[in-house]
Amino acid sequence: MIGMQMVAIIFALWMIYFSYLHYRRGEFSKVEFTLWEALWVGLIFVVIFPVSVKFILQAFSITRTFDLVVIVGVVVLFGVTFRNYVIVKRIERKLENSVRNDSLKNLHDK
Amino acid sequence: MKTYVVIPAHNEAARISHVLADVRSHVPDYGVIVVDDGSKDDTAAVAKKVMDVTVVRHRINLGKGAALKTGCEAAMKYGADILVLMDADGQHKASDVPKIVETLKNEQADIVFGARTIGRDMPFMMMVGNKFLSVAISLLFGYYVSDTQSGFRAFRAGVYPALAWSGVAYEAETEMIVRAAKNKLKFSQMQIQTLYHDKYKGTTVFDGVRILFNILMWKFL
The missing domain is CATH 1.20.5 (Single alpha-helices involved in coiled-coils or other helix-helix interfaces)
Structure with a gap:
């Protein structure tokens, strides 16, 4: 699982960089940039701590x-x-x- | 009555002058509007050289439906009473133009559809697809047009608002039939002769599937 987690983290970091790039180029507003960054940071968090979403897993079986x-x-x-x-x-x-x-x-x- | 022939053209520099000369020789008193739909060749320049032809040009290629719409709107601006639509590739005979207008007048129809003769000349897939669409429209809208994909047709300017299609590509011709059926327009059909010059142009199997999907959308949505 570590290998998959590494791939997911590298992908999310890559996307964080791209979101920042689009923001610096003025293609993303501050709100858009914040939302995208939150999404990628959230993904990294879930990948590192899969247990953190246990309550969702239980709720939806x-x-x-x-x-x-x-x-x-x-x-x-x-x-x-x-x-x-x-x-x-x-x-x-x-x-x-x-x-x-x-x-x-x-x-x-x- | 002011009659205009609307000819949508895309990359037809090689044939357009012949088509226009043919139209001019058969109906010298009709207005002619060529819509160059973003051609990459000299279609517009060649068409402009023909006497008394109005050329309208799309900056980019939008599709046959959009070109027809532009041509019809231009004709309406000129105060047309009758509009004749024909293709630019020379597959329709200009000698049929006065005949279709006569049919429209004599039969007091709102719209007349040119029906290509089904025979050895018509590509097999086109023949099967065309028949299938005719039957589908007949079953869904109660309007049997034997050649749904024929680009040769004439209608009175007064019914244009009822016909005004939204499709930009080949589905526009079918949409016209569906709108005519929905608005209960009086229609007629006329046999026309066709010459197939280019087997790679025109409606493909994929267009046919898309048109069928659109027919179902127009009926049920």
Whole structure:
């Protein structure tokens, strides 16, 4: 398990660095940066102290902390996919309107 | 009655001048609007060289549905009474343009769909997919159009708000039929001749699956 824990910790540290990088570039607001950092620090905490989430495991009848992480991960992925879908649709619509309106602006009188 | 032919075009520099010359020779008094949908070749420049043709250009490629919408809106701005839609790849014969307008007038229809002749010329997968979509639309909306994917059609400008599709790609043609059915528009069909120049262009099997999915969405959501 130590090997898996090491991989998870390195991944979380890597993501902490990237979150900080996006914040410094002005792509993340302070709130976004704080939320992402809290998520990655939380992940490291759970990886080092798996017993800390025992109460959640008992409440949902989950055997291992690893299973909980996988379940939460899948749920988050579904949420992110849905959000991305909505955002892409919105951007597509805006892009279409912008390009079409722009082309019609140059229409000469008949 | 002011009639406009709307031609969406994407990378058709090689054929567009021939298509436009053909249209001009058959219907010299109709307005012609070419929508260059973000072509990477000289489609717009070639089309502009043809006399009395309005060329509208999308900065990027949006899809056939979006190009048709832009073309129709341009025609509406010019005060069109009748709109004819046809493809830019030369698969439709310009000699059918006055015929479809006559059909629209004589049969007092709101919209006329050009139906390609099913025969050896039509690719097999296109034929099967097309029939399948026709039956699906007929069962779900009670509107049997024998060639749902034909890009050759004509309608009265007055029904454009009822038809105005939201699809940007090939599903727009099917959406037009579904909207016509939902708004109980009077329709007619006309046999047209088709020449298939490019087997890699047009609706693919994946488009067909996406269109079927959209048909179910339009019915149940």
